[in-house]
Structure formats: C-alpha cells, structure tokens
Amino acid sequence: MTDLLICTALALEARAVRRGLSRCPxxxxxxxxxxxxxxxxxxAAALPAFDALAVTGFAGSLVPGLRAGDVLAAEEVRYGDxxxxxxxxxxxxxxxxxxxLRARTGSLLTCDHVVTGALRRDLAEQGAHAVDMETAPLARAAAGRPVAAVRVIVDTPADPLLSPxxxxxxxxxxxxxxxLGPVLARWAAAIAPRTVLRDPPGLGGADLVLVLGxxxxxxxxxxxxxxxxxxxxxxxxERIELGWLRGVRTVALTATGSTPPSLVDTAENALRGLGPVTSGIRRTAGEPISEDAQP
Incomplete structure (x- = not known):
C-alpha cells in the first residue's frame, strides 16, 4: 500500500482535506x-518516510482565467532559478x-512574500499561473518520488487579498x-513502477491498452x-482515469495515424509522474522491441 504524505501550510487546510478522506486505499x-x-x-528537512508527496492548500491566481474556487494542478513548480x-x-x-471541480494545469510559482499589484501581471507575463509560499522546498524534498502540487485559488488579480x-x-x-482528498488518494493508489509499450505488435503483452485518437x-x-x-x-x-491504472504494471500506448506523435509522448510523460517507467518502443514491423529503463 502506498504511503501518501500530504503537506499543507495551515491546520485549517489539513482539516478540510482530511474531512474528505474515508475508506482510503x-x-x-x-x-x-x-x-x-x-x-x-x-x-522538508525532516519529513517522515513516504512513497508519494502531495502539497495542497490555498494559492493566489496570477491570470484572469483562474477564479476563486478553481484548482490548479501544477505541471511545474518554480522557485528562483x-x-x-x-x-x-x-x-x-x-x-x-x-x-x-473547475481544474486546469499550469505553472505554480513559490514566493517568499505575498504577491500584490503590478507584480502579479509581471509574473504572469513570465509564464506563472498561480503563486504560493511553500511548495518548492517540499517538491525538492521529494527527490524523484511522485509529487503533486494541487492548489485551490482564493484571491485573484480582480479580487486581491484583504478585499471584501x-x-x-x-x-x-x-x-x-x-x-480534494479522494482525488489525491486515487492518485497515490495509481503510483507504481510500470512498463510502457509503444505500439506493441498485436497490441498484446499489456494489462491495459490506451488508444490515443x-x-x-x-x-x-x-x-x-x-x-x-x-x-x-x-x-x-486528461482523459486517462486514475482508477484504470491501479494495479496495472504494463501499459500499451498506440495511436491512430492522424494522432500527433507528441500526444503519445505527453501520455507517457504523464505516466512517468506515477513512478519509474521502463519504455518499450516498436520501431518498425519485424524489429524487436527495445527497452530503456528511465525514472
């Protein structure tokens, strides 16, 4: 069973997430x-043992499209350089x-101070979507283990902190x-080392086949x-359900001829966020599958 560590800045954030957890896998x-x-x-320097780390709680939006109550699942966490x-x-x-829930992916920026005024616009122009003050040191401590940064928007450029x-x-x-609790639990339950096969012959040799198209x-x-x-x-x-992946150790990815190759790459990369992946790529008909273990 996966050991999930959930970090929040405030006790009230932890209580809110904990309330949603019951019969947890x-x-x-x-x-x-x-x-x-x-x-x-x-x-972060004294965290207990864990298999997966989730950092959650409140955040401030930097872009108009993120409203109060929206959720940002961070694709990256930035802090300085x-x-x-x-x-x-x-x-x-x-x-x-x-x-x-209203959710989207984007870039999360960790700052050492509250971001207000024109600085929000400046940071948004640099590619950040939301800002918090804790995630980056914790993400660093994950040290290659699966990490999720899921932040709920409280304030926005139109409605900053300390406004009505x-x-x-x-x-x-x-x-x-x-x-959020049940979603984070399903994410952690899907974490495992896997083999990902790209266009295997006959679409066999896998526990699950994902057809992209x-x-x-x-x-x-x-x-x-x-x-x-x-x-x-x-x-x-985004259409890949975490429940499909629980207990699955080999996933085959294949795509229609009209599907951009980048979509298959993106799907495999998303699976890498759930644990170490060994890749198997079918290069051309009749050639063997080459395997390359990667974290």
Whole structure:
C-alpha cells in the first residue's frame, strides 16, 4: 500500500482535506509546514518516510482565467532559478474535473512574500499561473518520488487579498479542499513502477491498452477491437482515469495515424509522474522491441 504524505501550510487546510478522506486505499500522513518557504524548508528537512508527496492548500491566481474556487494542478513548480516538474498533472486535472471541480494545469510559482499589484501581471507575463509560499522546498524534498502540487485559488488579480471578496473566495476554496482528498488518494493508489509499450505488435503483452485518437475514427475503433487486454480510447492525457491504472504494471500506448506523435509522448510523460517507467518502443514491423529503463 502506498504511503501518501500530504503537506499543507495551515491546520485549517489539513482539516478540510482530511474531512474528505474515508475508506482510503492508501496510508495517509499529514504535515503542517506553516507559512513561507523558510518554514516549509525546515519541515522538508525532516519529513517522515513516504512513497508519494502531495502539497495542497490555498494559492493566489496570477491570470484572469483562474477564479476563486478553481484548482490548479501544477505541471511545474518554480522557485528562483529552480524548476520542479510534476508530470502527472494532466491526470490529476482530469480526475479533478470528473469530480465536478473547475481544474486546469499550469505553472505554480513559490514566493517568499505575498504577491500584490503590478507584480502579479509581471509574473504572469513570465509564464506563472498561480503563486504560493511553500511548495518548492517540499517538491525538492521529494527527490524523484511522485509529487503533486494541487492548489485551490482564493484571491485573484480582480479580487486581491484583504478585499471584501477574499472572504467569499476563502469559503469557496475551503469547500473545494474538502473534495480534494479522494482525488489525491486515487492518485497515490495509481503510483507504481510500470512498463510502457509503444505500439506493441498485436497490441498484446499489456494489462491495459490506451488508444490515443478521436472517438469517431474508424481506425480508433479497429484498434479497440483488436486489442487483447482491456482497451480505452482517449483523446488527451486528461482523459486517462486514475482508477484504470491501479494495479496495472504494463501499459500499451498506440495511436491512430492522424494522432500527433507528441500526444503519445505527453501520455507517457504523464505516466512517468506515477513512478519509474521502463519504455518499450516498436520501431518498425519485424524489429524487436527495445527497452530503456528511465525514472
């Protein structure tokens, strides 16, 4: 069973997430860091053993499209000149959306101070979507283990901190936090080392086949029909449900001729966010599958 460590800055954030956890498929521990990167770094230096790390709580939006109560599943966490990748963000965003939440992926920036005024616009122009004050030191401490950074928006450029709308935003964000627990548990339950096969012959040799392509495509239907193990048709990594991956150790990825190769790459990268992946690539007909173990 996976050991999931959930870190929040505030006790009220931890209580909100904990309320949503029941009959959990993973072992869960909580750690409260306090506010700010220095406090988070002190806690990060003495974390208990864990298999997967999730950092959650409130954040501030830097872009107009992120409103109070929205959820950002960070694709990356930036802090100064450091960047920490969170490859499974598309899988989390899709799961959050299916849970009825407004979710998207994007870049999360950790700062050592509250961001206000024109600085929000400046940071947004540099590619950041939201800002917090704790995630980066914790992401660094994950040291290659799966990490998720899932932040609920409280304040926005239109409704900054200490405005009358902040209270409404905080109440909305707390309600959303109560719904994050089951999604984080499903994410942790899907974590495992895997082999990913690219276009295996006969679509066999896998526990799960993911066919990447448009639903109405005759080629996609043919691929589904010829797949030996259970097969799922998806048109984006966000459509891959975490529940499909629980207990699955070998995944085959194949795509229709009209599907961009980058989509297959993106799907494999998302799976790498759930643990070490060994790749098997079918190069041309009749050639053997080459395997390359990667973290």
């Amino acid at each position: 993973v072992r869960v521990q909580f750690r409260r860091t306090g506010v700010g990167p220095r406090r988070a770094a002190r806690v 450091q960047t920490f990748a969170c490859p499974s963000a598309p899988l989390l965003a899709g799961e959050l959306t299916r849970a009825g 709308a902040t209270l409404r935003g905080a109440l909305a964000a707390r309600r959303v936090l109560r719904r 448009p639903a109405g495509s005759p080629e996609a239907r043919r691929l589904l029909e010829t797949a030996t193990p259970p097969a799922r048709l998806v048109d984006a990594p």
